[in-house]
Amino acid sequence: MDRIRLRGGHALSGEIVISGAKNAALPLMTAGMLTDERLVLSRVPLLADTETMGQLLAQHGVAVERSANDPRTLSIGGAITNTEAPYDIVRKMRASVLVLGPLLARVREARVSLPGGCAIGTRPVDLHLKGLEQMGAVITLDGGYIDAKAPHGLKGATIVFPMPSVGATENLLMAASLADGRTLLANAAREPEITDLCDCLVAMGAKISGIGTDKLTIDGVASLHGAHHEVIPDRIETGTYACAAAITGGSLHLVGGRLDHLGAVVRTLAEAGVEITPTETGLMVKRLNGLHGVDAITEPYPGFPTDMQAQYMVLMSVAEGASLVTETIFENRFMHVPELNRMGARINVHGKSAIVRGVASLSGAPVMATDLRASVSLVLAGLAAKGETIVNRVYHLDRGFETVETKLAACGADIERIAG
Numbered sequence: 200m201d202r203i204r205l206r207g208g209h210a211l212s213g214e215i216v217i218s219g220a221k222n223a224a225l226p227l228m229t230a231g232m233l234t235d236e237r238l239v240l241s242r243v244p245l246l247a248d249t250e251t252m253g254q255l256l257a258q259h260g261v262a263v264e265r266s267a268n269d270p271r272t273l274s275i276g277g278a279i280t281n282t283e284a285p286y287d288i289v290r291k292m293r294a295s296v297l298v299l300g301p302l303l304a305r306v307r308e309a310r311v312s313l314p315g316g317c318a319i320g321t322r323p324v325d326l327h328l329k330g331l332e333q334m335g336a337v338i339t340l341d342g343g344y345i346d347a348k349a350p351h352g353l354k355g356a357t358i359v360f361p362m363p364s365v366g367a368t369e370n371l372l373m374a375a376s377l378a379d380g381r382t383l384l385a386n387a388a389r390e391p392e393i394t395d396l397c398d399c400l401v402a403m404g405a406k407i408s409g410i411g412t413d414k415l416t417i418d419g420v421a422s423l424h425g426a427h428h429e430v431i432p433d434r435i436e437t438g439t440y441a442c443a444a445a446i447t448g449g450s451l452h453l454v455g456g457r458l459d460h461l462g463a464v465v466r467t468l469a470e471a472g473v474e475i476t477p478t479e480t481g482l483m484v485k486r487l488n489g490l491h492g493v494d495a496i497t498e499p500y501p502g503f504p505t506d507m508q509a510q511y512m513v514l515m516s517v518a519e520g521a522s523l524v525t526e527t528i529f530e531n532r533f534m535h536v537p538e539l540n541r542m543g544a545r546i547n548v549h550g551k552s553a554i555v556r557g558v559a560s561l562s563g564a565p566v567m568a569t570d571l572r573a574s575v576s577l578v579l580a581g582l583a584a585k586g587e588t589i590v591n592r593v594y595h596l597d598r599g600f601e602t603v604e605t606k607l608a609a610c611g612a613d614i615e616r617i618a619g
């Protein structure tokens with residue numbers, strides 16, 4: 200298994216090109232199942248998760264072809280010949296459940312393995328299933344699988360989410376695009392990745408209004424057609440490299456980074472002493488004077504993203520003063536804390552909150568990651584630490600960050616991947 204070795208203490212400086220957003224690309228790839236024509240997606244990041252999604256689509260019979268000139272451009276389409284999403288793929292990647300809405304909408308049946316829990320929490324899919332049932336699907340759970348059928352097709356419905364769910368909003372948006380009649384999704388998630396999916400569906404002929412808000416109205420159409428769509432730049436990668444610049448006391452130009460997608464991250468980092476200013480092609484990030492402890496609470500967009508919580512905690516670990524970091528989205532997303540404490544951080548977890556007391560410096564250590572964002576937080580800690588850090592289980596990192604070591608090394612970090 201690959202590892203990452205880094206030696207901290209180098210101020211980063213230079214330019215990093217932000218990749219396409221993993222969490223936008225995955226639902227967009229499943230949107231390719233909604234038409235027999237070709238959906239061409241560009242800026243699809245080269246990651247383990249997008250590779251897995253390609254395998255899942257292929258096993259449904261849908262062709263996924265990579266452009267010969269650009270490996271990040273995929274052409275997706277073709278008839279669905281198999282409606283089962285097997286456990287072996289779904290257990291690797293929970294976003295596999297996003298084939299449910301498209302399968303039901305297109306071929307009126309689906310058998311999708313239940314994703315089960317994962318390292319960061321139990322993560323049920325009840326909101327996906329309830330919404331589809333309201334649209335007329337008959338769903339049974341059998342042998343660890345979701346068996347869903349809509350023999351007479353899906354019908355428009357009014358669905359009020361008890362809380363915003365990114366995945367449920369995406370599944371129901373895709374299902375509603377081909378349903379009979381009007382669907383209203385209220386208290387829907389409004390992450391930039393959802394807006395990106397809406398924009399792509401509209402380009403494919405869907406009728407959606409309220410895009411960018413928590414009330415989406417979808418008027419179903421009989422069929423969708425092919426389109427070309429460019430995946431938005433990854434806001435979590437942008438925020439992660441912003442923390443890298445700040446932690447090392449350097450400055451980075453994040454090409455493609457979008458201020459309008461960062462939500463509460465901009466204000467929180469500004470209060471902590473990190474300046475983020477738009478440029479013609481992206482964002483310039485630099486640390487002003489010292490870093491200060493500032494509280495953060497994770498919330499649905501435009502609140503502070505749970506996917507930035509671990510990285511922000513590293514920043515707070517080397518800031519002056521204390522801060523309270525509260526996780527409200529997932530129940531078990533502090534697994535990076537014991538590893539950060541082994542590197543000299545002073546963090547105490549009390550239920551949903553962690554008190555972070557800033558220290559003058561961290562010290563390198565061998566550490567182990569348990570999920571994607573936790574593993575990149577350990578890389579950030581290694582950049583700030585004195586001495587050598589080895590991050591084990593790099594496969595978590597490869598699920599969601601394109602060539603992290605190459606991007607950081609080009610900006611002056613002492614970092615390398617050790618194969619094997």
Ligand code: EPZ
Nearest residue numbers: 222294322323324325326327364365366367506528529571
């Ligand atoms: C998406 O997961 C992202 N994944 C996650 O990113 C991200 O952390 C999360 O949204 C929150 O922003 C993708 O986009 C592929 P949710 P998702 O449904 O859709 C509860 C990463 O590191 N819930 O918005 O699964 C759920 O348990 C990953 O890239 C239900 O109770 O998240 C959670 O507490 C990790 N029932 C909350 O809602 C449901 O049916 C929000 O989850 C669905 C969700």
